[in-house]
Amino acid sequence: MINVNNIIKRYGYVKALNDISFQVERGEILGFLGPNGAGKSTTMKILTGIISQDSGTVSVADHDISQNPLEVQKRIGYLPESNPLYYDMRVTDFLKFAAQMRRISSKDMTSVINNIVDSCNIGSVMYKNISELSKGFKQRVGLAQALLGSPEILILDEPTSGLDPKQIMEIRDLIKQLGKEKTVILSTHILQEVEATCTRVIIINEGKIVTSGSIEDLRRNLKGGEAVYASIRGDENAVIARLQENHNISAIDVINRFNDGITSYRITPVTGKDIREDVFHIIAKNGLALTELRRDALKLEEIFIKLTAKENS
Structure with missing residues (x-):
């Protein structure tokens, strides 16, 4: 659907994008994740034809954006970070x-608009001035304009920025609904956004792609990722000593101590291997009581910090 190959973009002496390549398949909800200034918005602007790359190629549905910009733009609905609304107009106008x-x-205009109004749930504000709307409704109106013309692809740049928690949940639900029919690229620095909404993530930092894949793929591939959470009744020092004897375990952290003699631990493996069986055998062999054992998978925040720290080192 979208092919980005070896894109470089400079602003003066600064390389905003440094030889990035990626593909987006039809029907994906792709999270484009990175800290502020990583190159996310620059990438979105290149994909939509607002600015051009210095080198490299971008094609959408086999149309090169440099050679056929109008063909590409017909297929894309875009909600930039600065929502392009005219505050003195009514929503309907x-x-x-x-x-x-x-x-x-x-x-066709009336039926097209009515369908989009229903999809975005903005019927109650159609005759209000945009200046009177809450931030959440303004974002919905911005999404509505991006949907006009039935684009195959939606590109959303920081769509929940500045919203309250209820509005964020509403916009996320709307994006997931839209993702059932369209290819969606969601640019954000909010990790929970990606975890709640996206089928795949690309992490970008300082103009370079650090990694890409599903969140589960990233957890699986990141060494030390599959930690184990265990609740064990028994002497804390004895438990730690027994666990430390296992060469597959690299770290043991006490998470909680309870009044009934149970302590909960986060046990990190040397590699991303599942060590639940090792932990179970150690506890059983030493006559300790195991009350809970489960994977304590890396949160996206931890994956992001590990990968961007590795890239910066």
């Missing part, structure tokens, strides 16, 4: 204006 910009015919 703004959507009609945006539909005209998308060259939707007068004959």
Whole structure:
């Protein structure tokens, strides 16, 4: 669907993007994740044809963006970080204006807008000035304009920035619904956003792609990733001493101590291997009581910190 090959983009002497390549398949919800200034918005602007790359190629549905920009832009709906709304217009007038910009015919305009209004749940604010709307409704209106023209691809740059928790959940649910019918690229620095919404993630840092894959793939491939959470009744020092004898275990951290003599531990393996069986045998062999044993998978925040720290070192 989208092919990005060896893109370089400079601003003066600074390389905002340094030879990045990636693909996006039809029907994916791709999280484009990185800290502020990593190159996310620059990438989104290149994909939508707002700015051009210095070198490399971008194609969308087999159309090269440098050679056929209008063919590419017809297939993309874009919600930039700065939502492109006219605050002195009513929502209905703004959507009609945006539909005209998308060259939707007068004959089809009403039905097209009505369908999008239903999808984005903005019927209650159609005759209000945009300036009167909450931030959440403004984002919904921005999404509505991005959907005009039935684009195959949605590119959303920081779509929940500045929203309250309830509004964030509503926008995430809407994005997931849209992802059932469209390819979605979601650019964000909010890790929970990606974990809650995306089928795959690309992590970018300082203009370079650090890694890509599903969150489960990243957890599996990151060494030391599959830690184990265990609750054990018994002398804490004895438990730690027995666990330390196993060469597959690299670290043991006490998480909690309870009044009934149970202590909970986070046990980290030397590699990403599943060590639950090792832990079970150690506890059983030494006559200790195991009350809970489960994988304590890396959170996306930990994956992100490990990978970007590795890239910066």
